[in-house]
Amino acid sequence: MKDLYKRLKVEGGATEEQIRQSLGAAPPNVRGSAELILLDARRRSVYDRNRDLLLTIAQLRFDLGLNYTPFWSRRQFKDFWIVPTFTTPAAPPEAPKRRVDKMMIAQAFHTARHHGRHHAARWGIWWAVALIAVGAGAAIVILWHASF
Amino acid sequence: MTSTDPANATAPSFAAIFETTQHHQSVCTLAVLTWVASCDGRIAPREQALLDKIAESVDDVEDLAAVEAAVRLHRVDDLAIACRYLKANLDRGGKRLLVQLAITMAIADGSLSVGENHLLQFMADLLGVRPRAFAKLFQQITHRPFPQAGDPSSAEWWHQREAGHAAAPAADSAIAEDTAEEEKETDAGMTRRVALNVMGLEEGATLEKVHSAYRRLAKARHPDRFAPLGPAAVTTATESFKRLHEAYAVLSGGAA
Numbered sequence: 001m002k003d004l005y006k007r008l009k010v011e012g013g014a015t016e017e018q019i020r021q022s023l024g025a026a027p028p029n030v031r032g033s034a035e036l037i038l039l040d041a042r043r044r045s046v047y048d049r050n051r052d053l054l055l056t057i058a059q060l061r062f063d064l065g066l067n068y069t070p071f072w073s074r075r076q077f078k079d080f081w082i083v084p085t086f087t088t089p090a091a092p093p094e095a096p097k098r099r100v101d102k103m104m105i106a107q108a109f110h111t112a113r114h115h116g117r118h119h120a121a122r123w124g125i126w127w128a129v130a131l132i133a134v135g136a137g138a139a140i141v142i143l144w145h146a147s148f
Numbered sequence: 149m150t151s152t153d154p155a156n157a158t159a160p161s162f163a164a165i166f167e168t169t170q171h172h173q174s175v176c177t178l179a180v181l182t183w184v185a186s187c188d189g190r191i192a193p194r195e196q197a198l199l200d201k202i203a204e205s206v207d208d209v210e211d212l213a214a215v216e217a218a219v220r221l222h223r224v225d226d227l228a229i230a231c232r233y234l235k236a237n238l239d240r241g242g243k244r245l246l247v248q249l250a251i252t253m254a255i256a257d258g259s260l261s262v263g264e265n266h267l268l269q270f271m272a273d274l275l276g277v278r279p280r281a282f283a284k285l286f287q288q289i290t291h292r293p294f295p296q297a298g299d300p301s302s303a304e305w306w307h308q309r310e311a312g313h314a315a316a317p318a319a320d321s322a323i324a325e326d327t328a329e330e331e332k333e334t335d336a337g338m339t340r341r342v343a344l345n346v347m348g349l350e351e352g353a354t355l356e357k358v359h360s361a362y363r364r365l366a367k368a369r370h371p372d373r374f375a376p377l378g379p380a381a382v383t384t385a386t387e388s389f390k391r392l393h394e395a396y397a398v399l400s401g402g403a404a
Contacts, residue, residue: 002301036303047300049189052222053263057270059224064231070279071269 001054003079004034004047012048054080162218162226172233174380175215177246178202179230180271181384182219184253187267191220192257198387205383212380231274238377243275245377247282251289252369252388258345265297288368291348291361343395355400362396 005012007030008022019038023031037043054077061067062082074081162179169175181202185195203212218226238246250271254264272282286294299305344351347361369392371385 001297001299004301033301033303036306037301043306045189050263050266050300053187054266056222056224056227057266060228060231061270061273063224063228064235064274066270066273069273071273 001050001077001079002030002033003051004030004038005051006079008034008038012051058082160214160218162215162223163229165214165218166229166233171378173237174378175212176230176233177249177377177380178212178215179219179227180234180246180250181253181380182216183222183227183230184250184264184267184271185256186220186222187263188261189263195253195256198253198256198384201387202380202383205379235274238275240276242376244277244281244285245374245381247271247275247277248285248289248368249374249377249381249384251286252384255290256388256391258342260295262298262300265295268294269297288364291365338394338398340398343398346391346395347399349399353399358396358399362392362400365392 005014008014008019008026010018010022014022016039019034023034026034037047058077058080059082061069061072062084066072067081072081166172166175178199182199185191185199191199199216203216219230234243234246247268250268254260254268260268268282268286271277272279277285283294286292298309338346341351344353347358347365349357349361353361366389369385369389371382371389374381374385
């Protein structure tokens with residue numbers, strides 16, 4: 001079944017005048033059917049009812065994923081077949097710019113083991129321990145010499 | 149299609165009924181059957197009587213009257229709810245029974261219109277019944293082959309139809325002339341022509357053929373088979389069975 005309105009490029013509720021105007025540009029095979037059916041009120045009402053039903057069925061088939069089924073041939077119902085359109089998703093909104101902390105990134109990827117601030121701090125503790133130990137050692141030696 | 153009729157604004161929403169009801173299966177079955185009955189633009193008196201009896205058979209009568217009113221508007225969203233529920237919640241046997249029920253409703257007025265033909269094809273696809281199995285079911289229920297749908301967008305179809313020939317075996321019955329005929333038949337009881345139509349027989353069928361067709365159809369349409377689908381389905385089948393019995397009585401000369 002053909003969608004005569006679609007072929008004539010007019011709306012479903014087009015007036016007789018609008019249909020007559022669009023007939024001029026229509027291909028001959030469509031023009032004959034459209035003249036016979038759409039310009040006669042009784043025939044048009046029967047045709048419209050069947051067209052409305054097929055539009056409903058086409059929408060339901062699309063919604064329920066029944067487009068590729070044995071009773072819905074794309075060739076036979078090409079005017080009603082709803083083709084899914086894939087649109088490119090909109091780009092996500094740009095995040096506000098912020099200063100990148102190199103150390104934070106380095107820590108996140110565990111690359112700051114030998115060059116990080118914490119590493120330096122750890123060495124400082126060890127230096128302090130070593131100095132205290134040397135100082136304590138020196139004090140013991142001095143006191144030991146002083147006792148003689 | 150969503151209708152733009154201002155009266156639709158006051159019509160009940162099927163979605164709201166579906167959310168509040170406890171009888172989901174009955175409500176959805178009735179929705180689909182109402183759609184089948186009303187798809188050709190009118191509900192024939194016989195179809196209306198059948199729908200009324202279905203509504204009586206289910207406890208939640210108020211709900212079902214609202215379902216009928218909502219579904220008659222043919223809103224895609226409403227129909228999608230019922231279709232989705234039935235597709236997801238019926239087992240294989242239940243789906244086949246529902247297809248048989250839809251066929252019974254489609255031919256309740258004695259003919260299969262172009263719209264009913266397309267709708268039955270949709271139901272078969274929805275419920276996963278393959279074309280060959282569907283043709284077999286149709287043959288079982290109606291005792292005749294499933295016809296090709298006519299094409300109301302072609303000039304040939306109209307020429308043949310208006311010349312008095314069947315444009316296709318599935319001529320569109322949804323016109324005023326046929327409505328008058330249907331009412332006449334309701335008042336005067338079943339005629340021989342209608343009885344032959346109900347039993348899928350040709351004029352001049354022998355008594356033996358009538359008996360054989362009756363046995364086959366009675367087996368296929370027996371109400372007990374439809375019990376798993378709930379009271380709405382059983383009522384539809386019962387009415388169809390009664391009509392078959394009436395047709396048999398007419399054709400066999402009151403032997404039934």
